[in-house]
Amino acid sequence: MTATIERGNATASINPPGDATADKKTPRRRGGFLNSSPGKKAVMAVTGAVMVLFLVLHMAGNLKSFLGAEEFNAYAASLRTLGEPILPHRTLLTVLEIVLAAALVLHMWAAITLARRAGRARPVRYAVRRKSQAGGYAIHAMRYGGTAIFLFLIWHLLDLTFGTVNPAGGSGTPYERLVEGFAPSRWWVTLFYVLAVLAVGLHLRHGLWSAFQSLGQAGRRSYRGLNAFAVTVSVLMVVGFLAVPAGVMAGVIK
C-alpha cells in the first residue's frame, strides 16, 4: 500500500517511509457468522424478541393480580401444570425457563463482545465530547440500561420468585409475596422496581425498532411505523408493569 498522491505542492507517499502502518498487514479476525458484527446483532435481535414476548406474557399475568388472590394464585399454579397430563409436572415451564436463560446469556454475550469491539475501534477518545447529533437518548442508554436491568433481574428473582429477600418468604403464596413485596414500608424496593421498569421501557424504545433494522427488515418507508410501534409497546409495558405496584400502594390489591 504505497500509493502516491498529490498533496498541495508536494508529492508525498500516503504512508511515509518507516511508517508502521505502511507494512501493516490487514488484521485478521476469526471469521464465521457469530464473529461478524451483523451476525452478533442478529443474535441480539432474535434473543431480544424472545425476551420481549416473555415480557408481554409476564405483564398480562401480573395484571391478573387485580382479579384477586384466588385468580392470581391459580394462574401461577397453572404455569406449573402447563402441558399436563401429556407432559410431567413443570416440564413446559422448565423448558421455557431454559430458553429464556439461553436468550439472556446470548443477548449479553453479543452486547459485551460488540462493546469490546467498539472500545478497540476507538483507542484515542475525542477531546471534545458532544451530545448526540442524531438526537437519540434511548440509544445511548442501551449498555448502561441493560446492565441496570440485569442487576434488577437478580434482585427481582430473589424477591418475587424465590422469596429469599421477600417478607412473605419462599413459602408464601405468589399473591402474598406480591402484596408484601410492594408494601409501603418497603418503598425503596418499589422505587427500585419503578426505575427498573422505566429502564426496560427505554431499552425497548430503541431495541424494538433496532431489532428489525438488524435483521434487515426495516426500510425507508417503515421507519415511522417501526418507531411508533416501539414507542407504543414501550409505553404499554411501562404502564402495565407499574399498574401492579400502584395497585398495591393504592390498596386495590391487598
Add this chain to the structure above:
Amino acid sequence: MNLTLKIWRQKDPQDRGRMVTYRVEDVSPDMSFLEMLDVLNERLILEGDEPVAFDHDCREGICGMCGMVINGVAHGEQVATTTCQLHMRHFEDNAVITIEPWRAAPFPVVKDLVVDRSSFDRIIQAGGFISVPAGSAPDAHSVPVKKEDADNAFDAATCIACGACVAACPNGSASLFTAAKITHLSLLPQGQPERESRAKAMVEQMDAEGFGGCTNTGECTAVCPKGIPLDTIARMNRDYLRASK
C-alpha cells in the same frame, strides 16, 4: 473575525500527539474552514513553524478528501456539509474551535489532521465492484430499472467515502460507508449476480479492519455530508444474513 484554535498536532504515526492552541486574526466570514486554516498555515510557514497538515482536494464538497472533527462534530455542525464547504460565517467572533482528526483504530493518524483511510480501499477491493467486462455503456432503458430503485441507488452512490460516519459513530463502525457501497450496487441489475457474495466479502473485510459493529445509533447519517440514509444498513444486514444462510 478573530478565533482561537485548538488543533491536534502529531508529527508522525509514532508521535503521541497533543492539542496546540493558536490565535488567528482577521478571518473573513466568507472564508471556508480550510481557507481559514490556510491563513494559519501561511503564518506558521513565515514564522518558520511546521504548517498544520490536513487532507483536501477539490474543495467543492464532492471528492471526500477533507474532513476533521470540529468542536466534537465530524465536518462541523452545519448539516450535510463537508469541511471545505463549511464557512466561517457560521462561527461567532472570538470563538474557540477545537479541531481533531477522525478517531478510529483503522484510521491511523499519518500527521496532524491527516488519517490513513486505506482500510476503506480494502473494503472496496473485497467486493465493491462488478466483475463483468462492462464494455461501452448500454442503451438507456435496455434494462428497465424501477424509478424508486434508481433513486435509492443514486442516493447511496453519492457517498464520497470521507469517513465522517466512522468518526461520528460511538462504536467506530464503518457500516454506513460499507452499506452505501453495497446498496448502490445491490439495487441495480448489474449488481445482482454478486449481490450476496459481495455483501459477505465486504462485511468480513470491514470487521477484519477492526471497525466496530453497528448499534443503530444513527449518529453516522446525522453527520454524513451526503445524507446517506440508515436504511442502507438494513439492506446490508439483509444481504449479509441471506449470504450466511
